[in-house]
Amino acid sequence: MKRRLAIGILTGAFLGIFCIVGVGLRIGFAGNELFLFSMWYNRVVMGLVIGLAGGLQVVDSKYNVYVRGLLLGLVVSAAVTFTSELRDLPSFAAGVAYGVIIDWVATRYS
Numbered sequence: 001m002k003r004r005l006a007i008g009i010l011t012g013a014f015l016g017i018f019c020i021v022g023v024g025l026r027i028g029f030a031g032n033e034l035f036l037f038s039m040w041y042n043r044v045v046m047g048l049v050i051g052l053a054g055g056l057q058v059v060d061s062k063y064n065v066y067v068r069g070l071l072l073g074l075v076v077s078a079a080v081t082f083t084s085e086l087r088d089l090p091s092f093a094a095g096v097a098y099g100v101i102i103d104w105v106a107t108r109y110s
Contacts, residue, residue, distance in 0.1 A: 004110035005051035011105045012047020015098045016040035023091050038080055039091055043098060046076040050102045054110070065107045066100055073099015 019039045029036065050072050058068045077095025081088075 001054065004054045004106050005048070007109050008047040008049075008051025008102055008106040009044060010047070011102045012043040012045070012050075012098070013040070015101065016043030019043055019091055019094060019098075022094065023088055026090065027088065035084065035087070038084075039088075042076065042080040042095065046073060046095065046099060047102050047106075049076055050099065051106055053103075054106070065103050069100035069103025070096060071099075072103070073097070 016039065019042075020036045023039050024032065024036055027035075050069060053068060053072060056068055058064055058071060073096045076099065077092050080095075081092040
């Protein structure tokens with residue numbers, strides 16, 4: 001469990017860097033530092049949540065890791081999307097995809 005949690009958090013932090021770059025290129029870096037940090041932090045929290053959810057069985061099939069990652073990515077990404085008044089919808093979609101990636105990486109390497 002400790003290994004999965006660490007992998008989830010580190011993967012989320014790493015993918016959060018891509019979020020900072022993507023969002024920054026879309027809305028600009030200057031004047032948006034707090035928003036960019038919140039996007040990165042959201043991905044770290046996503047890694048934490050997914051790292052803790054290793055025993056969660058959403059569907060009874062080999063695709064559980066993908067469905068679980070998609071659902072948790074959706075839930076965690078919705079938090080920053082709604083609180084930012086839908087400021088950046090592409091990052092919401094990226095967050096859903098990142099949820100799948102984080103869960104796959106955490107499951108594969110833990």
